[in-house]
Amino acid sequence: MVNSKYCHHCYRCIHSDDDHPNEMKENRRIEKWLKQEKHRLKREIRILLLGTGESGKSTVLKQMKIIHGENLDQGQQLEELRHVIYFNIIKGIKVLIDARAKLAIPWSNKTTDIQSKADLVFRAETNNLITFEYFSRYTALIDLIWNDAGIQATFHKRNQYQLSDGLPYLFGNLKRISSLTYKPTNQDLLHARVPTRTVLEYSVQYKGVSFHFIDVGGQRKQRKKWLQCFDNMLTSILFIVSSIEYDQYLVEDSTINRLDETLAVFELIIHSDYFHHASIILFLNKTDLLAEKLKQTKRIQRSMSKTMDNYDYRPQLINELFPEYDGDATNLQQVQQFLLTLFQQRRSYRPLYPHFTTAVDTENIKRVFNDVRETVLHENIKSIINLQ
Template identity: 30%
Template sequence: MEPKKTKDLKEAFLRSRTIDAELNEERKKKQREVQLLTLGSAGSGKSTFSKQLRVLYGDGFPEAERVKLRPNVYSNVRVAIKRLVRAMEKLGIQFEREESKQNSLCFLAGVFRRECWNAALGLARCCLRGLQWLDPEMGDAQDLSENLVSVENGQHCYELCADDKLSLEETVAIRALWQDKGVQDAWEQRHLYHLAESAKYFLDNIDQISTETYIPSVQDILYIRLPTTAIEEHEFSVNGLTYRVIDVAGQKSQRKKWIHFFEGVTAVLFFTALSGFNELMDDDDKVNCLHDSLDLFRDLAYNKWLEQTDFILFLNKHDLFVEKLKTTSIKSCFPHYDGPNTPEDCTDFIQGEFLKRKPVKKTVYPHITCATDTNLMKTIISDVHNIIVDINLRRVALL
């Protein structure tokens, strides 16, 4: 019979081998998996980056998915015209044509009707939920819009307010308003109030997007402005690595939640909108967008939970930045800047401003990007991928 001591040693050896094998397996798994956290102010391009990953490495937005996003395009168009018309009032800009006033009233009445319809639906849903709570046998709240449609006048209201349609009246009003010189003047002064830049892309294409058969293209999807409200996680397989991308909401009120995702992050992808240098924030109209972004970057770069985490800095919206520099100086944002107002010099300067706001030891990899340009992003993502592989190898070696 085997002596007890030899048996114990054998068992300990086998146990240790199993643990080693498990650790090895875990290390290999970690080598193949990276966790990327996209951070940055609202509208800086975080979700557009995730969309590009989906275009390049995911299912590429099949038609069935794109159809579902049609209401978002219409909502972007409606919000844009509403903000343009409201800005005209604020800035004291007059309509060029007399009939534009009528179009504007007709359009705003439609917006008001839609808001009332949605409020009525919301209220009715609340009531129904309350009734369901009292009596679980009650019908399902989800079917409510269909039920409302069946009541007298409901169908008519629904037709007028459906989110997935642009009515003929609305399309005519929007087209005429967008062509009015007063509205165009308000567009030129958009840095004085908040307006999504993609508004022009959709308004220029109003004829196409208002057709019954319209299905948003992949490019349209990339231009949709839909603020992230809850943390979203996406998974992609990129050149043999699994990317787990955590996409957060950039609004000031949402930033407290970010800290819950700092642990275990391979790299932070920080997005800033270069074109925000002469814009005020949507959620705080006293703060300049680029200054907010610089402050945010500094806070994160010095955050103790991210001490060991490398940052990849996306100097995004470079296309819009280049356009703006043709008429506007970055001195409005950085009064002490005395270099030439060329895209190269200004981008270098802003990049320097970010790099000044990090601890000396922290590694930050800057990239100049246009998140809506798939060809460009393909090259950028390939560069970023190589950096991520390096970072990951270093991290796994330390485990």
């Protein structure tokens, strides 16, 4: 038996075992627990992707896989994606055909009987799996319809109905996509749209830490699931916002402005007890589309001074919808800053880590992810220190 003059609790002080203060025993117990806990927390970071529908959550998750070297090489995956893209294109052109009629915008192509061609495409079946043969029957017609100036005008008024943001890219690549030997690329994957009905997860390792991303889908009825996903484990929230939604309305209720809805959801999350300890990262996403939208507004404003023809196609200005905006309604940085302020005003006392992002741009997300990773690691360490 070692007869040390040092105590058996800490091997540092010179108290005998019996008169070693109880407090110290307790401290050691807590210290041990903390050490285990720190070890666990340090090694796994859970990042919950939140935001309303179509904001870009699934796209960010796809980017994580692409950035970390997961390629679309499995036959099965490619095949499935091909069908999803055929489906997106046929469904998209049908939405445009329908919207043109509802908005009463005339066809511009007068030489061919474009209306009967559009009727034919409109009757295309999208409930079953769309094969290459089936899709091929429609590609030439889709191309003709998409390029009609009446449909283009309808497209420019897309805030008045619901059209997925990946579609202009897919229509622009129709020729390649309609080839028999078509093999979807990463860019195609990023622009394809599959509504998230189940919870998607993806983990990446960095410096011995596992970053676990969770995408729980964003439509209104799925929102309940968000809370269940969170059991008070240390987590960060990545809240994603579509920056172009200030003049758009909900799919579920066309009287509700999408940005108002997003702000309400953000507020709910930030004040929720479930997310009390989570750090909040904000992506103001679709920067590319916002830049394009503001450029188009500027162009139309300029041409309006010469002719009123285009008046109908002028996008609504942000200050017409959010009167508190007093900047230049066509200036990208000013509009972005204003959007950010709206979220900052709702964050209460908590820090917010904002980024302006373009989720379909792999280089952009790679850069942003480097920052996010550092923020999350830093926040994680801070909260571990706070536990002590």
